Amino acid sequence: MKKIEAMIRPEKFDQISNTLIENGHNAITVTEIHGRGEQRGIALQFRGKEVMVNLIPKVKIELVIEDTDVEEVIGLIKEAAHTGMPGDGKIFVYDVERSVSIRE
Template sequence: MKKIEAIIRPEKLERVSDALIEGGHHAMTVTEVRGRGAQKGIALQFRGKEIIVDLIPKVKIEMVVEDKDVEAIISIIKNKAHTGKNGDGKIFTYNVDSCTSVRN
């Protein structure tokens, strides 16, 4: 099993989520996060003054999936979250040693 963590632009969440569900991958956890990478931050105008925002709002999608599904899921996320600009996000993949259901 693998854990996939994808950090993407918030405005791309619905598009990515819909495509994952359509592909049969419905189980996910979504968290609002903030961070920076190569984008470094953005300058906004507020009441005539420039404000530097160095931690950009992002969304983190977490999924634990079978090994055979990893490449398809990564492909869906990359395809639906891509804009071609800095700040599109990152996808991380980790090994999962075990998973235990709380319900059972």
């Protein structure tokens, strides 16, 4: 099994979530996070002054899936999250050694 973590733009969350659900990937964990990538923040205008924002709001989506679904899920996330602008996000893939259900 693999764990996929995707750091994405908040405004793309609904589109990504709907795409995953439509393709049978229902179980996700979502966390609101702040961070920065290579662009090192963004400049915003506030009351006529330029203000640097070093940590940009993002959403982290986590899924644990079968090894055979990794490339499909990466493709779905990339397609739904893509704007072509800096800050589209990153996807990380990790090995999952074991999963235990608490309910059982």
